[in-house]
Amino acid sequence: MHSSKDPELWLAPFRGLTNRMYRNAFARHIGGFDTMFAPFISGIGSKKAHPGKLCDLLRGPGNLPPTIPQVIGSNASEIILTGNVLHDMGYEELNWNLGCPFPRIANKKRGCGLLPYPELIGEILEEVSGKLTPRLSVKTRLGYHHPGEILEVLRVFNRFPLPYLILHPRTGLQRYRGKADPAAFERCLHLSDNPLVYNGDISSRKDYQKLKTLFPGQTRWMIGRGALINPFLPNEIKGVLLDNEEKDRRLRNFHQEIWEGVSAMIRNEARQLGYMKAVWHYLSGCKQSPRQAFGQIKISKNTREYLGAAELALQQPFSDDLAIEDYFRGLTA
Ligand SMILES: Cc1cc2nc3c(=O)[nH]c(=O)nc-3n(C[C@H](O)[C@H](O)[C@H](O)COP(=O)(O)O)c2cc1C
Numbered sequence: 001m002h003s004s005k006d007p008e009l010w011l012a013p014f015r016g017l018t019n020r021m022y023r024n025a026f027a028r029h030i031g032g033f034d035t036m037f038a039p040f041i042s043g044i045g046s047k048k049a050h051p052g053k054l055c056d057l058l059r060g061p062g063n064l065p066p067t068i069p070q071v072i073g074s075n076a077s078e079i080i081l082t083g084n085v086l087h088d089m090g091y092e093e094l095n096w097n098l099g100c101p102f103p104r105i106a107n108k109k110r111g112c113g114l115l116p117y118p119e120l121i122g123e124i125l126e127e128v129s130g131k132l133t134p135r136l137s138v139k140t141r142l143g144y145h146h147p148g149e150i151l152e153v154l155r156v157f158n159r160f161p162l163p164y165l166i167l168h169p170r171t172g173l174q175r176y177r178g179k180a181d182p183a184a185f186e187r188c189l190h191l192s193d194n195p196l197v198y199n200g201d202i203s204s205r206k207d208y209q210k211l212k213t214l215f216p217g218q219t220r221w222m223i224g225r226g227a228l229i230n231p232f233l234p235n236e237i238k239g240v241l242l243d244n245e246e247k248d249r250r251l252r253n254f255h256q257e258i259w260e261g262v263s264a265m266i267r268n269e270a271r272q273l274g275y276m277k278a279v280w281h282y283l284s285g286c287k288q289s290p291r292q293a294f295g296q297i298k299i300s301k302n303t304r305e306y307l308g309a310a311e312l313a314l315q316q317p318f319s320d321d322l323a324i325e326d327y328f329r330g331l332t333a
Helices: 020-029 052-057 076-088 116-127 149-157 182-191 205-214 225-229 232-235 244-265 269-286 290-298 303-315 321-332
Strands: 008-011 035-041 068-071 094-099 135-143 165-171 195-199 221-223
Touching: 008 052, 008 149, 020 035, 020 244, 035 052, 052 076, 068 076, 076 116, 076 269, 094 165, 135 149, 149 165, 149 182, 165 182, 165 232, 182 195, 182 205, 205 232, 205 321, 225 321, 244 269, 244 303, 269 290, 269 303, 269 321, 290 303
Parallel strands: 008 035, 008 221, 035 068, 068 094, 094 135, 135 165, 165 195, 195 221
Antiparallel strands: none
């Protein structure tokens, strides 16, 4: 029997996808995650916070699971303002995104674009220390251009008592291609004075078990695409195995809540469908014929067509673990 804290599973943030509505629906109908990370906030300003940027993080009955907000950028004043405003809203921790690989971000020394500049990372950390009220954790990759960049970056991090670093062992240039590199993670484990959290390519219970064998002392894991494809994965990792009837019931409720939420939140039909297509881009992988399921959803042009295609997808049997892994590898290739 596992203790409730081992493994401790965290939902990875996905900008444009894992918003509050998605996170709440997941927590209410599927479960299995101990903590969820909200997608990054940027451009809040450095003097007065732009309230529109914080909607996703409003507390109260609207935010079910324990949630950690995230910021991206290299402007210390902006990081401080974001964190302190969020602290006033009740958040004890702010996560700093040093992993986003997209050139639009990285070319401006944001996300993993900061990793080739360890001295700048150090200056930013110095500047926020003492002024930022919530504690600051970090999510990072091995480097932007090459995996050796992390060595200098870890030396900088070692000068600061961070609660932990979440490490996705790929470089920025790799984006999601190739495989996450557990050996590189292990090297970092030895070099980091701050605790590390593993993030990358966990798409099945078997993947988790392999990694747990490699890192027996590791208790905290962040999971992204594997859980967007198969939402039952965190429960499966914790040994909670549901029968197909129960999975079907939960998936339908999950989908229904997201759909209702999206319909209320977004007025424009094309944008509603755009969001649901992004959800199914992953979710269809838990069904027996993902291509068919997603293909119909992808071409739907209005609500009626979408709901028909979603119903057909929901009616499909669940795929087995191997097929899910295959779908995952297809997304990663
Ligand atoms: C479309 C997309 C959006 C993402 N948005 C964020 C984000 O806002 N913040 C972040 O730290 N990582 C973001 N990520 C990275 C994921 O959180 C995660 O680190 C990555 O998918 C690797 O984990 P996985 O192999 O378990 O999916 C994003 C990834 C994708 C594909």
